Amino acid sequence: MLExxxxxxxxxxxxxxxxxxxxxxxxxxxxxxxxxxxxxxTLANVITGRDIYDNISxxxxxxxxxxxxxxxxxRAREGIFLSFQYPVEIPGVSITNFMRAAMxxxxxxxxxxxxxxxxxxxxxxxxxxxxxxxxNLANRSVNEGFSGGEKKKxxxxxxxxxxxxxxxxxxxxxxxxxxxxRIVANxxxxxxxxxxxxxxxxxxxxxxDYIVPDFVHVLYGGKIVKTGGKELALELEDKGYEWIKDHxxxxx
Amino acid sequence: xxxxxxxxxxxxxxxxxxxxxxxxxxxxxxxxxxxxxVRLISMKKKEPDWLLDYRLKAFRKWQQMxxxxxxxxxxxxxxxxxxxxYAAPKKKETLTSLEEVDxxxxxxxxxxxxxxxxxxxxxxxxxxxxxxxxxxxxTFTATLAKYGIIFxxxxxxxxxxxxxxRKYLGSVxxxxxxxxxxxxxxxxxxxxxxYIPKGVRCPMELSTYFxxxxxxxxxxxxxxxxxDEGSYVSYxxxxxxxxxxxxxxxxxxxxxxAHKDAEVKYSTxxxxxxxxKEGRGGIYNFVTKRGLCEGANSKISWTQVxxxxxxxxxxxxxxxxxxxxxxxxxxxxVTNNYQQADTGSKMIHLGKxxxxxxxxxxxxxxRSHNSYRxxxxxxxxxxxARNFSQCDSLLLGDRCGAHTFPYIxxxxxxxIVEHEATTSRISDDQLFYCQQRGLDAEKSxxxxxxxxxxxxxxxxxxxxxxxxxxxxxxxxxGSVG
Numbered sequence: 001m002l003e004x005x006x007x008x009x010x011x012x013x014x015x016x017x018x019x020x021x022x023x024x025x026x027x028x029x030x031x032x033x034x035x036x037x038x039x040x041x042t043l044a045n046v047i048t049g050r051d052i053y054d055n056i057s058x059x060x061x062x063x064x065x066x067x068x069x070x071x072x073x074x075r076a077r078e079g080i081f082l083s084f085q086y087p088v089e090i091p092g093v094s095i096t097n098f099m100r101a102a103m104x105x106x107x108x109x110x111x112x113x114x115x116x117x118x119x120x121x122x123x124x125x126x127x128x129x130x131x132x133x134x135x136n137l138a139n140r141s142v143n144e145g146f147s148g149g150e151k152k153k154x155x156x157x158x159x160x161x162x163x164x165x166x167x168x169x170x171x172x173x174x175x176x177x178x179x180x181x182r183i184v185a186n187x188x189x190x191x192x193x194x195x196x197x198x199x200x201x202x203x204x205x206x207x208x209d210y211i212v213p214d215f216v217h218v219l220y221g222g223k224i225v226k227t228g229g230k231e232l233a234l235e236l237e238d239k240g241y242e243w244i245k246d247h248x249x250x251x252x
Numbered sequence: 253x254x255x256x257x258x259x260x261x262x263x264x265x266x267x268x269x270x271x272x273x274x275x276x277x278x279x280x281x282x283x284x285x286x287x288x289x290v291r292l293i294s295m296k297k298k299e300p301d302w303l304l305d306y307r308l309k310a311f312r313k314w315q316q317m318x319x320x321x322x323x324x325x326x327x328x329x330x331x332x333x334x335x336x337x338y339a340a341p342k343k344k345e346t347l348t349s350l351e352e353v354d355x356x357x358x359x360x361x362x363x364x365x366x367x368x369x370x371x372x373x374x375x376x377x378x379x380x381x382x383x384x385x386x387x388x389x390x391t392f393t394a395t396l397a398k399y400g401i402i403f404x405x406x407x408x409x410x411x412x413x414x415x416x417x418r419k420y421l422g423s424v425x426x427x428x429x430x431x432x433x434x435x436x437x438x439x440x441x442x443x444x445x446x447y448i449p450k451g452v453r454c455p456m457e458l459s460t461y462f463x464x465x466x467x468x469x470x471x472x473x474x475x476x477x478x479x480d481e482g483s484y485v486s487y488x489x490x491x492x493x494x495x496x497x498x499x500x501x502x503x504x505x506x507x508x509x510a511h512k513d514a515e516v517k518y519s520t521x522x523x524x525x526x527x528x529k530e531g532r533g534g535i536y537n538f539v540t541k542r543g544l545c546e547g548a549n550s551k552i553s554w555t556q557v558x559x560x561x562x563x564x565x566x567x568x569x570x571x572x573x574x575x576x577x578x579x580x581x582x583x584x585x586v587t588n589n590y591q592q593a594d595t596g597s598k599m600i601h602l603g604k605x606x607x608x609x610x611x612x613x614x615x616x617x618x619r620s621h622n623s624y625r626x627x628x629x630x631x632x633x634x635x636x637a638r639n640f641s642q643c644d645s646l647l648l649g650d651r652c653g654a655h656t657f658p659y660i661x662x663x664x665x666x667x668i669v670e671h672e673a674t675t676s677r678i679s680d681d682q683l684f685y686c687q688q689r690g691l692d693a694e695k696s697x698x699x700x701x702x703x704x705x706x707x708x709x710x711x712x713x714x715x716x717x718x719x720x721x722x723x724x725x726x727x728x729x730g731s732v733g
Contacts, residue, residue, distance in 0.1 A: 050684050072687040082688050088681045092703030101699055102689040109690070141703065158689065 001026050001197050002047075002166060007058035009039070009046055016042045018222035019058070024166070027194040031208055031233060032201045034219035035241045040201045041085060043219070044170045048082045049075050062166070077109040081164030083155040085171040090142040095154065096124065098142050099161050106162065127160040130187040148175030156187040163191070168199045173207035185210030205237035218244050225250055284333045287311060290438050293338045297407055300414060303421075310427035310437030317431045323565055323594040324623040324655050327536070330501060337439045337472075395455070401485075402447040403458055406474050409445030416447055420478055424507040424544045424571070432503040432538040432565075436472045440505070443474035448483035448514070457713050459488040473504040479514035481547065486517040488716060502561075503538045512547025512574065517555070519712050521720055523727075524560035531590025531619075534562025541568035542598075545577030545606075553580040554597070555711040557720045559727040562591060567625065569598035572606035572634075579608040582708040584720075586701075586727045587620030587652070596626035596643075596657075601634040601667070610641040613705045616652035617728055623655040630667040637667045645675040646704055648697065648728065698725035 002024040009017040016039045024030055034040055046056060049072040060067040067075060090098065104114040115123065128138060131153040143151050152172055159167055169188065173181055188198065188211050200211055208216070208230065216232040217224045220241070225248035226232065236244070281292055290311045294304040319330070396403055402413060409417050427437035448454055479485055489506075502524070510516050518541075527534025537560075543552035554568035570579025581597035599608035608628065616622040628639045645654035656673050678700050686696035702709065702721050709717045 048688055052680075071692070072684065073690050073692045076688050076690040084685065084688075086681075088679070088685045090682055090685070090700055090703055092706035093699055098686075098689070098699070101695065102686075102691055105692070105695065106690040162689070 001063060003059070003061040004047075005059040005061075007043075007046065007060065008056070009042055009053050010055045011042075011053050013054070016222055017046070020219075020223055022217065022224065024197045024199065026165075026197055027192075028215065029192070029198045029200065029211060029213045031213035031216045031230075032199060032219050032224075033203070033205075033216060033233060033236060036203065038219050039222050040203075040219055041170055044082055044168050044199075044201060047075075047168060048072065048080060073105070074109070076162075077106045079165030081159050081162055081167045083152070083159060083167065083169045083172050085174065087143045087146075087151045087155055089144045089146075091144050093142050095138050095140065095142055095157075099124065099158065102158075102162065124161070127157060130160040130190060131157045132183050133157055149177060149180035152176055152184055153180065153187075156184050160187060160191055165196050166199070167191075167196070168201065169211075170201045171203060172200070173202055173204065181207065182210060205233045208233045218248075220244055220248070223250065281336065281338045283336050285311075285335070285337055285439065289337050293439060293441075296338060297410070299410055302418060303410060306422065306427065307438050310434050311439075313428050314431065314434035314438055317434055319431050323625070324621065324657070325563055325565060325592045325594050327563060330536070332435075335471075335501060338441070392456075399452050399455065400449040401452060401454055402445065404445055406440070406443040406445050406476065409476075413445070413447070416478065417445065417476065420476055420507065420509055422507075424509060424542045425505050425540050430540060433505055433540040436474065436503045436505045436540070440472045440474040443476075443504070445475075446477045446485065446487065448479045448485045450480045451482045452480075453483065454485040457486045457488050471502045473502070475504070475506040477506075477508045477516060477518070479508070479510045479516045479550075481511045482513040483511075484515045486713060487519070488713065489518070489520045490522050500534075501536050501538070504540070506539070506541040506568075508543035508552055510543065510545050510547065510550035510552050510577075513549045514547065515551040515553075516543065517553045518543070518568075519716060520554075520556040520558075521712075521716065521723065522556065522558045522560050522564070523723060525562075526560050526589065526591050527562040529589050529618075531562070534591070535560065536563045537561040537566065538563075539566040541566065542571065543569070543579070544571045545574050545579060545603075547577070548574040548603070549576045550574050551578040551580075553578075553582075553711070555582040555708065556584070556595075557708070557712070557723065558583070558585040558593060558595060559723055561593075564591075564593040564595055566593075566595045567598055569600070570608060571600045571602065572608060572637075573602045574606075575603040576605045576607075577603055578606070580711075581608075581610045581612070582711045583612045584615065584705040584708045584724070585612070585622055585624075586615045586724060587617070587622045588727055589618040589620060591618075591620040593621070594623040594625055596624045598627040599629070599639055601628075601630045601637040601639070603634060605636040606634055607637070608639045610639070610643070611707055612641075612643045613708055614643070614645045614654055615648070615701055615704070615724075615728070616645070616654050617648035619651045621653040621655070623657060625657040625659075627659040627661070628669055628671075630662040630664050630669065632663040634664050635666050637664060639667075639669045641669075641671045643671075643673045644704070645673075646701065647675065647677050694725070694729060697728055701725075701728060 004020060004022040007017050007020040008015060032040055047060065100120055107114045133153060137150060143154060146154065172184060176184060200207065200213060213230050216228050216230060218226040226244060281289065287308060290307050294307055425433050427434050446458060477487060508516050508518060524535035524537060545552055552570050556568065558564055568581055572579050579599050583595065585593045585595050587593050596612060597610050610626055612624045614622040614624055624643045626641060628641060630637045643656050647654055654675055658671055660669055662669060678697060682700055683693060683696050686699060687693065691699065701724055705724065709720055712720055
């Protein structure tokens with residue numbers, strides 16, 4: 001589904017990703033772990049197309065298409081979803097209207113007839129259950145005045161609505177208490193199918209107790225230096241990122 | 253200049269080509285303005301002497317006045333002797349099908365969701381008998397007559413209801429008020445008159461749309477709305493469809509009188525031709541709009557969505573004379589390319605416990621300049637008066653300007669006046685967030701802008717609000733990237 005080859009990314013003359021490789025197949029959950037400032041969010045931004053980098057080289061192929069040539073919105077319409085680390089506020093725009101606009105665009109792109117108002121509301125109410133959203137929240141402006149937990153719930157709610165093929169969760173556990181974490185993780189798990197894939201970007205092992213990955217990759221110094229199963233996350237938690245320096249799969 | 257701009261230009265100018273040269277009896281007088289022209293206008297309209305006197309007094313006053321220069325606007329010199337001040341309702345060139353109409357205009361209509369029949373009406377394509385506006389008008393007028401509501405053209409009102417016109421004309425905006433007001437009072441062409449009798453709640457939105465000659469009221473429009481005791485009316489002016497006109501200068505006056513316990517809600521969507529992307533052409537719109545809350549507990553509410561015109565100079569105001577009367581002003585003003593807008597409101601508190609609210613949302617894009625100018629005045633007898641003003645500016649890009657000029661003048665110590673102002677930009681984070689959900693940049697901006705303006709759009713009658721939302725999106729097209 002997603003093939004990243006020799007990805008180099010730099011911003012303001014500083015190289016952040018230095019030859020990253022990653023292969024994600026349908027049905028898989030990949031965790032990307034690593035210390036702060038190592039390029040985890042950069043990876044999410046580059047896959048989704050955020051245009052703030054000076055230089056990007058290498059290859060990103062998604063469903064056989066060259067992602068680098070696609071606009072941000074087209075990547076989203078092709079089924080790539082990013083759950084933001086810091087979701088922004090859009091005052092005056094209700095979540096209902098926001099999702100309606102997004103889904104209409106996506107349906108049009110895919111050559112499908114947009115949902116009628118009634119169909120949409122039914123679908124909307126169904127998906128609210130995924131993250132135990134209150135009715136009240138859905139009528140509020142997107143992220144305006146939301147608590148940290150509400151913002152993250154709202155991200156997963158949108159994920160449930162848009163039903164992506166490839167979801168990238170960027171530090172979704174940050175700012176969540178244990179109850180919210182469980183709700184959010186349950187939501188993600190319920191959305192898992194053999195057809196879709198998830199990339200979980202996280203600093204801590206904690207989230208991976210709930211969203212169990214098939215692969216854990218350690219991102220360090222701009223490259224994936226070690227790949228393993230879910231036990232690698234536990235080992236990292238136990239031994240810390242310093243340990244990785246001596247146990248990398250590749251030459252650091 | 254792009255092809256589409258050329259087409260736009262051609263369309264605006266083609267009106268000019270066909271406008272005055274026609275086979276029918278020409279009802280146009282010579283260019284220029286003097287007392288004879290004012291007399292001629294009055295005579296052509298078969299006006300009574302008192303109205304001619306009014307026009308002449310206004311003209312003499314206007315001659316002594318200077319064009320105001322206090323607004324934050326760059327106004328090219330206007331040659332008032334190079335304008336034709338009277339043309340009878342002119343026949344627009346009749347087209348036989350929409351295929352003869354500029355495709356870009358049709359495209360805009362479609363984006364606005366304007367029906368085919370309505371498109372025909374707006375572009376001057378002959379319409380079939382079933383939807384002929386005459387029949388619409390007849391039904392409409394019959395319904396209003398049942399309630400004793402008068403809603404007609406200004407000229408008609410002068411003939412049919414001279415006592416009402418005479419009583420109220422100039423009672424809120426005297427001809428001495430300002431330069432453009434004096435000019436309008438001297439040469440006003442036509443407009444609307446509306447009277448709601450005591451205790452009547454007008455059962456429908458009154459819209460200029462239903463007045464057949466609304467399309468040709470000309471450049472000096474005059475509107476007078478009188479709401480008698482305990483009555484209510486919601487009045488809609490303009491439409492979201494692009495308005496093209498060969499007259500570059502527009503100077504309208506709207507006067508509203510609300511008697512005791514009466515309420516008037518006045519909503520405007522203004523979308524005159526703003527000029528091309530290089531700032532050539534476009535309408536100059538100098539409007540005086542003022543409402544008088546004459547009686548106790550009366551209320552006047554202005555809501556405006558301003559997207560058109562090259563230059564907008566407009567300050568819908570309320571004079572809160574009756575005790576406990578309420579004035580409101582809700583505005584969204586969008587400027588793009590080289591447009592300039594200097595708009596806002598005046599709230600003059602005279603009565604006790606009078607309350608006013610001003611919510612102004614300016615949106616500037618391109619190289620445009622958008623100014624809010626507002627005055628809140630509390631007179632010494634206005635004990636317990638309150639005002640709340642909120643002025644927000646949203647900037648798109650870094651070549652436009654937003655300016656705020658609030659004036660507050662309080663002569664009563666018990667008054668409470670609050671003023672809040674913010675300036676913001678659409679952030680890259682917001683844009684990226686929307687685009688990541690599948691919206692393109694323009695849709696994203698439109699969504700963010702509509703959210704920003706929601707407080708004002710919510711004041712509009714439902715169907716007007718939906719159209720206004722689309723209009724905001726269209727007005728800002730091409731403002732990113």
